[in-house]
Amino acid sequence: MTYPPGQGGQWPPTGPENHGQGGGYPQQGYPQQPGYPQQAGYPQGYPQQGYPQTGPQPTQAFPQTGPQQAFPQTGSQPVYPPTGPQPLGQQGYGYPAPQPGPRKRKGLVIGVAAAVVAVAVGATVTVVALNNSSEPVPVGAPNPTAAAMNLVSTLGKGDIAGLATTLVPAEANFVRDQLNDTVSELKRLQVLNGDAQPEDVGGFEITTKALKFDDANAERVNDHVTITKLVAGTVTVNTDFSKIPLTKQFLEAAHLDVSDKAPKSQTIDIAKEIQEENHGEPVRIATVNVGGQWYPSVLYTVADYALQDAHEAWPKQGIAAQGAASPNEAVQQFAQAAVDRDVAKMIALLPPDELGALHDAGPVLVDKIGPARPTGAKITTLETDASQVTGGTKVTLRKLTVQAPNGQTYAIERQGDCFQLTGEGQSKKMCVADLTDQISGSSMPPQVQAALQHLVGGLLKNGIGVVTTQVDGKWYFSPFRSFGELELTALRSLTPEDVLALLEMAR
Template identity: 50%
Template sequence: MTYPPGGQWQPQDPNQPGSGPFPAQPGGYPQQGYGQQGYGQQQGGYPQTGPQGFPQQPQTGPQGFQAPQTPQYGGQYGQQQPQYGGVPGGFGEAPKKKSKGPIIGAIAAVVVVAVGVAATFFVLNRSDAGSGGEDDPTQAATNLVNSLSQGDVLGVLESLTPAESALLVDFNSRTSKRLQELNVYKKDADPNQLHGAEIKAANLKYDEKGAEKVNDHLTITKLVGGTVAFHSDFNELPLTEDFMQAAFPDGVNSKPTDEKIDIADEVRKNGGEPIRIATVKVDDKWYPSLFYTIADYALQDAGKKWPAKSIPDNGAATADEAVKQMVQAAVNSDAERVIELLPPDEMGALHDAGPALLDEMGNPPAAGVQVTKLETESTDAETGGKRVMLKTVEVNADGQTYRVTKDGDCYSAEGEGEKQQLCAEDIATELGGSSMSPAMQQALAHLASGMLKNTGVVATEVDGKWYVSPLRTYSELGLTALSDLTPDDVIALVSNG
């Protein structure tokens, strides 16, 4: 079983990071989102729960030779997750129900998908995220759903763990403002409200006696009853007229969709398995946790329990050093060190589930690559923390030395007796072809330039030590894609797509 694919069933809001730089076509809307990069989809749309080696960047660099690949962690762990299908499919027809039952995860969808995986439709614009919290796990889970039912994005974010809330706020507050500057969103679009979708929950019932207390800071609540109603309408999205005319010159043929789910019925169809929502205790208050919920379902599917011990965090002295150590750990297939270098606040779920992940992985061989030189430079990241960018990297493999050097929006690669250079203009020309209009060529050049010159790895500081944040890294990548674009570029991109 799997988590729902990102583009199939969620209520859509172009204010969401999962919607990509610009809202996509209705019917498959959104088709791909740069916000999703932070969660790396596996088969079936389930976000990868294991550390993904060293965060991979898009292959926009020199392709003249293929340097040896570092191993990827987490690819085989938590692949099969409970399937929750049946929520209205974008703004069109609801998807066909899966063989193992339709959506029993209306609320899990709220936690896992709606909050930030695959289709984050919460637009967050506040500076004091994570100020909420409840006195017990059940009330924490209920508070999340009640806020969503009221279309209260602010309340939804306050109900999440402080670290998860801040993570989404840092990204979306900047993205929303930037897309307004690019004339994609209307100036009066309210970032604290759900647009184009409405979700109403009623009479929610939890099996409080069946709640699983994993340890002193983690309890799994179990939703067994109630109803959830979904309404979605593409025409209610706050897109500007200029954008709509460029993206949909023939208009949008989309009708509102509605569906109501009975949780108890769907639980019965799923063999009596309730919906599991992980709640975490932070400073004596309980919060529902997106990432712990993902990890919990991964462990359930693998037939494993939460480990009795966790992998402790062990950061580096500086942001640059954290990135360098992460690179070396990935090359050495040292998954334990990779997890140690992940932020304990944002990625606490991986620290707690880490021993089970290591057991599942076994002992993968090292990549056979030696990093002989790695020079970086750092600047403030838009998503918080420091963005560590490449200056020069030199690796040795199979007796060959490979070197990549960055200069502005150009990358030079040397290896096997060859030397090549790739710049933003080269990418724009290759993507567009000879028949490309000047406006389109300029837009692609701006897009590529923003990506190439600003791409880096984000590190955050926790209690005086620095850790590599995969989620902020991918969120930052989405923001860099927008950094050099103009409103005219947006029109050129969507009208020529």
């Protein structure tokens, strides 16, 4: 799809939960390291709910146990559709954990309301039947009001089969791809029943009644973005963790008993919460025009709240996308921009469809970060291998050479399952087998040792790479898909027996 010039990507993770905290951006608003996404991988605006989040994390050797909340958190957590696999949490069965502090109720209205409305308010409902088609089928609306009526009609009937993907097409595609691949892996690992479908694993249902939007005060940001405002109506969230199709084997290994957990229900009166807890400010939902049709965008909504927090207006001109001629060039240019601390260039090399919000809001981010002195290092060689993954092309490192400011040259070269490291006149070979052998020498049970060997070995062999996507003939680095692929690589590295062993170790 084609976006207007200057449109692009994602605002750094902030979101409704930070609204009202005064000027400046939340700490997680910028990448921790130039050019690489934070560990969360996806904007923090995505909830860690919606399907059993069991996959191991890159920094975590085994999945945690305990049920995760079955619908978007409220209070201190931002809201977003489910993305990659996350470990099962420690909190209650599908009911929001109590959030201390005076801002609890404000977060409640913004969190729960945005969970429903951000998928379609004032824009388009993109209904995706995940079990009927491998491609999303956008159902656009000509204006925000008509789209809002679509939302009421769809969600008011409890029709949430496509809730996670009722977004701007690029956002919907990513969520759909990640959800489908994750569910497939969880079925293979016998965490989910073999007949489980993506739309079966939510454990929650959302319905709305009499939603009202203040059309007269909708804010037009530019020729393709409009901020709509929810001012009234009710949102009811029903949760039932027992409906998630977890296998008996997994439930027993994780020591989960959901048979006595009654379904929960909570209704939020939007107008009351806005007046009492949000200083009379409506819930702001960003919508985006793509190909003449309007769609809701959670990334743009997160960006809008970040700008509101910083008391900044949307820039009149964004950062134009500047893609590369090939996946390898996209990665090399992005890496060099990170080394040079050139934030504007890094933004330009992000996908303008997935991360349009970051392109549009980018000038404010660049201004807030301020000028940074380049490190002086130069990437002189980057050789990679390309392979197709869902939604993009994975670029895996073969050889990297970097010249430091002092003239020293450092290199890493992949040789089979080993990596040759050179620099400052020294050379060292590091092999996957060496690391996995260290695990086997530990005091852990043999089954756990085998599971960790599979996990570490799989990540080192297949996880050293990033994902690029093509938009209008140009290639871009996709941080969302890169982290999602890393999580999937971790899942693919395990066997069903490994999952049981890791759950046993986690007890």
